[in-house]
Amino acid sequence: MxxxxxxxxxxxxxxxxxxxxxSVYLSRATPAVRVQAPHMVRTRPMKPAFTEVELQTFLQEARQAEAIADPLQRCLAYPEPPGVNWSKDVTAAYCHYGLDxxxxxxxxxxxxxxxxxxxxxxxxxxxxxxxxxxxxxxxxxxxxxxxxxxxxxxxxxxxxxxxxxxxxxxxxxxxxxxxxxxxxxxxxxxxxxxxxxxxxxxxxxxxxxxxxxxxxxxxxxxxxxxxxxxxxxxxxxxxxxxxxxxxxxxxxxxxxxPASYPVYARLAWMSQPKWGGTVPQMQRVIDQAQQHASQNPMLRLLLSERSGGEEYVENCACDPFAEAEMYRHVFAEAAPTRMLMRAGWAAQERRNIALSAIYRSELLRFDPSELDQRQSRAFLLIELGQTEWGLAEGNTLVKLAPREEDSYDVRGQAYRALGDAAHAAEDFEQALRLNPTDTWTLSALGDLYVNVTHEWDKGWVIANRLLQQSPDEPLGWILRATIQKSQPRDGLDETIRQFTERYGNDPTKQPVLQQLQAMKSP
Missing domain, CATH: 1.25.40 (Serine Threonine Protein Phosphatase 5, Tetratricopeptide repeat)
Known part of the structure; x- marks a missing residue:
């Protein structure tokens, strides 16, 4: 997916x-160094990036802005992220740059x-x-x-x-x-x-x-x-x-x-360590650009890259407080879409769902054509309790991309969260017709059949498909054992024995083994 x-x-x-x-722009190159992350030297008290009220207010205002049909006016009306103070002249200039x-x-x-x-x-x-x-x-x-x-x-x-x-x-x-x-x-x-x-x-x-x-x-x-x-x-x-x-x-x-944003943005991108550059080179390019920011406020977008750009936000070994500190430090000002995209992905990988949703919302503000980012954010909205918005996004995504399984997975997940198992199953089944080997969809549909609707035969088929396709993933084994325990159906002891033979010495599988063994009859 x-x-x-x-x-x-x-x-x-x-x-x-x-x-x-x-030589006119840069001094002699210095050896590459890793700029110390703001969370590694704490100069401020640890605190969340924003309150729950601020988050929900942002999401509500973002949804209202996204109802505006004209992309430019939608971008200009969009709320700034909670907990930071983006400059209106920067965001307005960036809206015009991408959409006008x-x-x-x-x-x-x-x-x-x-x-x-x-x-x-x-x-x-x-x-x-x-x-x-x-x-x-x-x-x-x-x-x-x-x-x-x-x-x-x-x-x-x-x-x-x-x-x-x-x-x-x-x-x-x-x-x-x-x-x-x-x-x-x-x-x-x-x-x-x-x-x-x-x-x-x-x-x-x-x-x-x-x-x-x-x-x-x-x-x-x-x-x-x-x-x-x-x-x-x-x-x-x-x-x-x-x-x-x-x-x-x-x-x-x-x-x-001398105040060209596209030129400085491309030079900063080229200076990243991943392309053979160094963080000090990036900083020199960005600092040179800031000398002209009064003529072109978009140059302040590049400040988000001074710590190392995309790699910096991707590679942060962040706990929640460090993630919040990086958010306040790196994204104190509006950032280019490529930075927002990488930050959204990285925050989701670190299970910071709220921050990922904010990054992706701001990305969609400046570039609403990023359909896969919209799909990803829709899943996050459901996790954040914005289920009705998630369902509305699912309906829109099905219209925009009816041949992509992700669109149906979004809507199916929203239906599941709303307690509508029948419509959820329809969407997950359609997603599987589009991509029969998608493990996420198989898992979601199997969980629905087994733990919600108790359609044991359908759940059994899904469990076997998961075991055949991804035997190292635990859900197929758990679904099979759950059916054998709850229907009931013969073979629970054999399922546990097979799993033990395969993974009994794998420390990462011990929680699953304990869960399976707990299903044994007393």
């Missing part, structure tokens, strides 16, 4: 020393399809002028390209080719085409580990990057202020591990736009 597991977003690193070696293109995709498509590309180019030129001259318009052209043209679909490719045929030497057309090629390359690369990615995918990625770089280089040569071209160059450099190309693109971009 994609919403209940984590897939590493390994888009490919670059040679960070090459990217960040310009200065020209929408439908209008751009119609202008290209009707042969009116010069009108499109004039509108984009006006947007660029505003980006460089009007207060509050920082990154206006960048965000428009990121939302409208950085599309890796075949349909977008055909549309942009039509634009280039009509206007082959126009920098706006070339920047859009190059951005789309890089998005296609990223799609070819996928999100898996390099060892799990077919060589053919890498070859296709490299071909697309070359096509993209040709267009992007031409766009920047024709118009050195074409900032979306530099942003796409940095993405291409990251995919292709080309540090020299990244360094050149970054220097050219910051020369024309």
């Amino acid at each position: 994609t919403s209940r597991v984590w897939w590493l977003l390994a888009a490919g690193g670059v040679a960070i020393c090459g990217v960040l070696g310009w 293109p200065a020209i929408n995709g439908k209008d751009a498509r119609e202008l290209i399809e009707h042969g009116r590309v010069h009108e499109l180019e004039e509108r984009l030129a006006d947007i660029k002028r505003a980006q460089f001259s009007e207060p509050g318009a920082q990154n206006k052209l960048d965000r428009t390209y990121n939302i409208v043209f950085a599309d890796g679909s075949d349909g977008a490719r055909a549309l942009l080719d039509a634009w280039k045929r009509q206007s082959p030497d126009n920098p706006y057309a070339l920047a859009a085409s190059g951005s789309a090629y890089v998005a296609m390359a990223q799609r070819q690369r996928g999100s898996g580990y390099a060892k799990d990615t077919p060589q053919a995918s890498f070859e296709a990625m490299h071909r697309l990057i070359e096509l993209g770089r040709d267009d992007l280089d031409r766009a920047a040569a024709l118009d050195p202020q074409m900032t979306p071209a530099y942003n796409a160059m940095l993405m291409a450099a990251g995919l292709d591990s080309d540090g020299a190309y990244a360094a050149d693109a970054a220097k050219r971009a910051l020369k024309v736009d």
